[in-house]
Amino acid sequence: MASKVRLTAKERGDEVLRAAVQAFAASGYEGTKTDEIARLAGVSQPYVIRLFGTKQQLFLAAIRSVCARIEEIFRAAAAASPELRTLGANYAVLLAERELLLVLLHGFSASGDPVIGDCVREGFGNIYTLVRDLTGATPEETRQFLAEGMLMTVLTAMQVMGPNAIALPWSQELTSTYE
Numbered sequence: 073m074a075s076k077v078r079l080t081a082k083e084r085g086d087e088v089l090r091a092a093v094q095a096f097a098a099s100g101y102e103g104t105k106t107d108e109i110a111r112l113a114g115v116s117q118p119y120v121i122r123l124f125g126t127k128q129q130l131f132l133a134a135i136r137s138v139c140a141r142i143e144e145i146f147r148a149a150a151a152a153s154p155e156l157r158t159l160g161a162n163y164a165v166l167l168a169e170r171e172l173l174l175v176l177l178h179g180f181s182a183s184g185d186p187v188i189g190d191c192v193r194e195g196f197g198n199i200y201t202l203v204r205d206l207t208g209a210t211p212e213e214t215r216q217f218l219a220e221g222m223l224m225t226v227l228t229a230m231q232v233m234g235p236n237a238i239a240l241p242w243s244q245e246l247t248s249t250y251e
Contacts, residue, residue: 097174101182139195150206167234
């Protein structure tokens with residue numbers, strides 16, 4: 073009989089966080105139950121609460137994780153070439169990690185909650201600042217870059233862009249620039 077490998081608390085917390093991103097991407101903040109996250113992570117619901125405190129704290133951790141991943145992708149792109157177009161070309165990495173984009177959109181939607189709103193605004197502000205710092209882009213250039221990124225995010229969420237895109241008569245006009 074094979075012995076089970078025991079995970080450290082950090083490794084188990086990372087597993088729970090990955091499961092939370094998956095669940096929040098599918099159902100949003102309000103529609104996700106901590107017992108669903110626990111099931112996806114293979115742990116008990118009380119363990120999820122013990123690790124993160126509340127569903128809100130877990131959602132905040134998921135938002136921070138998503139923003140950190142976006143920053144990581146942009147930093148990797150800038151290491152090759154610190155230009156906006158290089159960062160934009162690396163957006164394909166985000167499209168392949170669709171759950172990240174969906175959690176970000178759910179975070180925007182839940183921003184009416186002051187605590188969630190503060191977290192989302194901080195994360196988005198950090199991404200904006202990072203893009204400017206990495207590329208030396210002007211505020212206008214950065215705004216355009218982020219606007220196009222948000223369009224790509226919405227198109228990906230609607231499944232008209234990215235892997236397994238649904239082809240619609242109008243979608244090709246919007247997505248041809250990016251694919």
